[in-house]
Amino acid sequence: MSVALAVNGHGDALTQALFLISFVPFGAGQVYNHHKRRRDWFYRRFRTYENFRAEAIEEARQVKREKGETGAMRHLMSLYPRLPTSMKIRLLKEL
Numbered sequence: 001m002s003v004a005l006a007v008n009g010h011g012d013a014l015t016q017a018l019f020l021i022s023f024v025p026f027g028a029g030q031v032y033n034h035h036k037r038r039r040d041w042f043y044r045r046f047r048t049y050e051n052f053r054a055e056a057i058e059e060a061r062q063v064k065r066e067k068g069e070t071g072a073m074r075h076l077m078s079l080y081p082r083l084p085t086s087m088k089i090r091l092l093k094e095l
Helices: 004-005 013-021 023-043 049-078 085-094
Strands: none
Touching: 013 085
16 A cells, blocks of 8 residues: 555655554554453453463473473463463463
């Protein structure tokens, strides 16, 4: 689109900057919505971090012993694809 603006004689820097800035709220809204859906899923499924920890800690601990931290992270990602990254990291730090 910025190429079309430049060809039509509207290619000054201000126009291009305003064009790019107009997409920032849209992108930020998409990112916020993605993280909100993940958080909502987590709290609907487990209610608290302690409930999640009780369900996942033993299996994650065993996988970490066998395959290391990376393997444990992959295992958590495959079991809980919607799990927020902060919860995965928090659990792995406790192992």
